Amino acid sequence: MSINYRGSGLCGNKQTHLLSFNTVLSTGLFSKTSCYFILIQEPKTWSEAQTHCRQYHFDLATIQSDEDRFKIQEIATSMNFQNRAWMGFYDGVFAWRWSYQDKNLGYTNWDTLEDTTSRTQRMCGVIRNTGKWHAASCDEPKPFFCYDSFIGGKFIINLAKLSWSDAQRHCRSKNIDLSTINDIIENGIVTTILKLGLITEAWIGLSKNLWLWSDQSKVTWLSVNWADGQPDNADGNEKCGFVNETGLIGDEACSHTLPFFCTKYVKIQIVRFAVKSSGLLNESAVMEAIEKKMNQILGDQQVDIESNITWRVQPDGQIFQRQERDT
Known part of the structure; x- marks a missing residue:
């Protein structure tokens, strides 16, 4: 033994x-x-x-x-x-920015009574069939607009209801990014698409990162x-x-x-x-x-x-x- x-x-x-x-x-x-x-x-x-x-x-x-x-x-x-x-x-970028290339806003069309200054949660932007922009919780599921300059033009509506982050991931994997609206003409095009599709509102590539964690x-x-x-x-x-x-x-x-x-x-x-x-x-x-x-x-x-x-x-x-x- x-x-x-x-x-x-x-x-x-x-x-x-x-x-x-x-x-x-x-x-x-x-x-x-x-x-x-x-x-x-x-x-x-x-x-x-x-x-x-x-x-x-x-x-x-x-x-x-x-x-x-x-x-x-x-x-x-x-x-x-x-x-x-x-x-x-810590307070991150306390400003609204476009998802595509992290651009500053050159054109806006916020609804008159819209509060875009909340500091307690991250907000994301939607456009309604009135043409006005509104701030919403990024976790809400909504249709969304993707941007792609090669297929079907700059504004491609997707009727799948996703959170803003999931919509961003989808657009970046299938197209280029969530859509950017640069002027009143483009805002009118997006509004027309919503009306023709009988869609109340949809995400665009607009978000505001508020507070961030130091360790990312x-x-x-x-x-x-x-x-x-x-x-x-x-x-x-x-x-x-x-x-x-x-x-x-x-x-x-x-x-x-x-x-x-x-x-x-x-x-x-x-x-x-x-x-x-x-x-x-x-x-x-x-x-x-x-x-x-x-x-x-x-x-x-x-x-x-x-x-x-x-x-x-x-x-x-x-x-x-x-x-x-x-x-």
């Missing part, structure tokens, strides 16, 4: 490493990535905070889910923090929770986002100095192995040899200093599990 011992070590580092020992019978590696927030209480401007997070961690924190807000609350409670802190939300995460507007009265743009130049101790967000002038939350990602790799021994295994000696070898591998690969090795304890309190099998 021979005796096999199975164990697993936990290695937190950014690269994949496998051990090679004469005594190792088999190895397995399992990886997972965890993220968490870090509160830095040294006040900085929003740009300074962003630079710090990107240099030492990952980026300013993205907070747009109940889980994210709960993490903020946990940190604030544990550190007795009752203040505002920067996070990764997609903004999920339904999950963005503003504090009461926010955003208020109180001093007329509040283009950066803060989070309070409850996880709710607001706007503030980017030049103000506040503490800030960073996001950090940690890659954890679990290495499992089997060691063959003709007698009783000296666990401490094997563990010492394995740790020495893994530290050597990490050093050779110049993995950052935060990498470390820990051992996973089994439910019975042991590191290794003994298994018997026929020779």
